[in-house]
Amino acid sequence: MAIEVKLDRILLERGMSLTELSEKVGVTIANLSILKTGKAKAIRFSTLEAICDVLECQPGDILVHDQEGD
């Protein structure tokens, strides 16, 4: 997919586990795993906002458009 999810990198930088993020954001680990592995078809603004709030980052830090991936 052309949109890459860089959740792994951000989590590593913040020293946060997926479980911790799941608890803080209120999204199940299963769903975060889907997002992390790039299997997700879409992400709600509310989810993105919650993740950005918890990780103190911008949406662009999590989602990156890969020009060659089209």
Place this chain on the structure above:
Amino acid sequence: MSNAEDGATASSNNSTAPEHLDAKQKASDDGQPPASGAQSATSILQIILHIARIVSWLVLIPTGAVIFFLTIGGVFGGFDDGGDVADVLDLVRVFLSAGLMIHVAGILLAILETIKQGTPFEKENAKRLRGIGIAVVEVELAKLAIGIIGSVFLVLNHEKSFEILETPMPFIAAAIAYVLAKVFEEGARLKEEQEYTI
């Protein structure tokens, strides 16, 4: 439902299935229908389809036997007149219709089962509906061919006229089934998209 609510209600297992699937699975496991009104209507329809299948079998078996014996008798003993041939061809059409009914009722029962489980919008159901459309067209074309052959045979033998096409309605039904298949296909795609929306 918001994500926070999703997270609160979804199971916390380690599977990679979306939480929507978990919730759906849970509903199925509990045996709770998605809607009681729809459930009872589905059950009534299932009973009707089961009865239709039984009746169709009861028509199919004796019709098949009569066709067999009439054909054997006609081949070895010779048909008395064109009327006998017309009767056999009519019975073949009844036989095909009964067979189609058994096939279609079976597919509809499978679709109704998925509705009862609360998962009607599956790609499999789109395939099933398309299968109904194809089966109806195949059988109706076969019946049409029988009608044409019968007409040509009877006209050549100066016998009574033979109806080529009984009704065009099955072709319309096939078109409806095909359109419904497309709708279910789109529904399945949207459902998958919704399930993988985080």
